[in-house]
Each structure stands twice: as structure tokens, then as C-alpha cells.
Amino acid sequence: MIEVRNLSKRHGGTLAVDRLSFTVRPGRVTAFLGPNGAGKTTTLRMILGLARPDAGQALINGRPYAALPEPLRRVGALPAAGGAHRGRRARDHVRWLALTHGIPRARVAEVMELTGAAAFARRRAGALSLGMGQRLGLAAALLGDPEVLVLDEPGNGLDPEGIRWLRGLLRGLAAEGRTVLVSSHLMAETALTADHVLVLAGGRLLADTSTRDLAGGGGAAELEESFFRLTASARGGTAPGPGARGGEPA
Template sequence: MIEIRELTKRYGGVTAVDHLSFSVRPGQVTGFLGPNGAGKSTTMRAIVGLDRPSAGTATVNGRPYADHPDPLRQVGAVLEATPAHRGRTAYHHLLALARTHGIAASRVDEVLELTGLAPVARRRAGGFSLGMRQRLGIAAALLGDPAVLMLDEPVNGLDPDGVLWLRTLLKHLAADGRTVLVSSHLMSEMAMTAQHLVIIGRGRLLADISTAELIARSGVDRVRVRSPQATELRDLLVRQGAAVTTDEPGTLLVGGLPVETISTLARGHDLALHELSPRRASLEQAYMRLTRDAMEFSAMEGSLP
């Protein structure tokens, strides 16, 4: 479990993280979201002791990262493309880490297989693509079979097969009872991977909420309407103040009016409806609304304005 309590980090006159508090619990993938400069990377660096907090605490399984006698067995972290020595093979990079931390050499073969790097284990890291370097970083993070996994933009450089592999891996690790924290700007991927979200803006907490609840609270974005009299219906809805677009003949995408109003208007003007289906906002839309409205930095935990 990761616990952040009143974490603050200042760089001179700039406050990167501002009295931030949240917990990351085991058993689910938690997405860590926020605009560029929100303080995500600084927070993650503070968790593993790379940045010293100006105030507050960041603990892993009840104690600061530096206080763990076996940190690699507690936390596996990928905060950038792995800095493996370019002349060292993937196998020997991981073997050096294993020997340093008292981990059996057999574990190296296990993580190479798990991350799909077994066929290139004897290749030098200097010839690896960005995606392969990401896989090597994840292999290193998994080396100690840690209870906590923390990844910053882990899908960078991965091809579609790699993205699917990582998504499946993270869900499996969470289902196994581990704590998984993932930072990403890819909302579509977070929607498919994360069950819970922590969203920050300018170093402050904006939301600590399940993914499903955030999307549900954003409400219906548009209503899809199919009608053989789409032109007449469109004119009617526009006169009522709706925003109407068309993606195919006979189909309207209506914003600004609820389903009930559209149905009543159509019935009152004898216009036939073949489909009337609300479309909920996507995670990306919900996130954009939240971060846009958060410019006043009103923090919230588990609720929206």
C-alpha cells in the first residue's frame, strides 16, 4: 500500500506538490492522472526516495522507501526508460540487479520470459528499441516480486501487442493482491486498465474516485437518434437550443437536450423515432471537464462539484 500524507515539494519558489494526500490500495490498478506539470512525476519520485519532500510523508507498506531493508522486494518502479548500460545484455543487466539485492539468478530467467525478452536476453541493451527498453525496465521492476508496482508512462514505445500485454499484466498483478499505480496521459488506455483514479492538478488533489463513478457522474454527453424524418427532427431540436451533428444519413447526435425532451418533441410533432440512445461521456471527456474546472484548485476526495 502507498500512503501520501500532506506531501509538499518545493523547488525554490515553485511548489510542485502542494499538501497532497491519497492512498493507493492493493487489489486494483490505480491510474495517476493530471496535466503536464501537475506534480505526478515529482510525487512518484518522492515515493521511492529520489526527491526529498519539503513537508509531509510518502510511505510504502507503512514505512519510507529508504527504511526498507529489501526495497526491490517491496517496490518495483519504472520512472523512465531503463538506464541499462548500453554495452550490457538484458540478461546481465538483470543479473547484476539480482545479485546486488540477494535475488536468485533463476528469477532473471522468469522475468525475461514474463516480459517477452527471453529471445533477446543476450542482446546488448544499446541496440534495444524504446519499447524493448520499456520491457526491460518492467522486468527490472518485477525482479524482486514486489508487493507494490509503480509505473510512469509505461506504454511509451510499446506497439499494440505490447500495450495489450502490459494491460493484461497489470490487471493480473492487481488481481493477485498487489498495489499497482500507473501514470499515463492516454485516457483510452486508462479507461480499459484502471479501476480507480487519482487525479491531480498543479500539485493538488482533484479527485480520488473509481473510474466508473467518474464517468457516470459526468452524465450523458450526447444522445444518438435515428429517424426516417431526421431533417425535420434536426430543425426542431436546433430551435430548442440543441447542438446537433450527423455522422450518417438518418442519424443525429444531439447534445444539450435530455432523452425525455427529445422523445416528447418528436411525439408532439408526429416524427418517428427508430433509435433514441444516450451516450455517456468517455473517460477523456470526464477528465477534461474535471481538469478544466479545477483551475481554482478546489480539492475533492471521492466527489465532484
């Protein structure tokens, strides 16, 4: 379980995360939604111990990430910036992680096959497409067979077949009782994948509810409209029209 308690973080004069509290429970896919600058990535970085909060706590199974024994076996992470050395071959990146964390080498082959990264195992990370890089990052995240997954935009760069595969992977992991937290801008995919949603804007939590309830029992279009109403209200404005949504940065 992931617990965020009164978490706050400033970047210079900007309050990126403002007294944020929520719980991500096992057995379901939880989507983390919000416009650019909402504080999602900053929050994920604090959960993963990559940034220090100014106030509050981010706990995984009751402990900060830095205090977890064998963290790669507890938490699988796909940060926004990735993590593979550009000059290292894809397979060697995962092998190095396995070696340094005491994970059997056989597990490397398993996760490379599972994520489709085996198809480009000999290519150097710097030569991979965005979608390939995401698959390699997912292989690394799954290496320790973790009970908690924290994934920042895992669908970036994946083609429609890859998105469909990712949906099945995430739902399968949740069905095994794992805790799955996924940051996303893809409303249609969120409607198909997520059981629960957290909506953030201006560093504050606007919604913590089931996907079905936020969508009013509807599908992707209704979820999108609810999202825009919430975030527009938080900005003190009105939801943008269809023409204003195209080209929104991810």
C-alpha cells in the first residue's frame, strides 16, 4: 500500500504539491491524473525517494522508500526520465540491475520476454525508440517481481498494440493483488484500465474515487468531461472546448 500524508513540496517560489494526502490500495489499478504542472511527477518522485518533501510523508507499506529492505523487490518504478545508460545494451541494463540486487539471471530473460524487450535486447539504450525505451523500463520495473508498481506515463511512445498489451499487463498485476499507481494523460485508456482515479491540480487533490463514479457511470468521453470540469474549477475558469484540447502537452 502507498500512503501519502500531508505532503508538500516547493520548487523555488512555486508550491508544486500542497498538503497532499491519499492512499493507493492493492488489488486495483489507480490512475493519477492532472494537467501539466499539477504536481503528479513531483509526487511520484517523492514516493520513490527521488525528491525530499518539505513537509509530510510518502510511505510504502509503512516505510519511506529509502528504508525499504531490498527495494527493487518491493517497488517497481518507471520514472519519467527512464534510467538506462545510453551506451549500454538493453539486455545488459537489466542484467546489471539483477546482479546488483541479487536477482537470479533467469529472471532477466523472463521480464525481457514479458515486455517485448527481448526483440531489441542487443541494441544500445541510446538507439531505442521511445516505445522501446518504455518496454525496457517496464522490464526493469518488473525485475524484482515487486508488490508495488509506480509508473509515470508508461504508455508514452507505445503503438495501439502496445497500449492494449500494457492494459492487460496492468490489470493482470492488479488482479494478483499488487498495488499499481499509473500517471497518465490518456483518458480513453484510463477509462478502460483504471479501477480508481486520483485527480490533481495545483498540487491539490480534487478527486479520489472510482473511475466509474467520476465518469458518472459512462465511458471515456464522460470521464474526460468530468476531468475538465474539475480541473477548470480548480483554476477558477471554464473547461476548454474541443478545439482547445488538441495539442495539449502530455
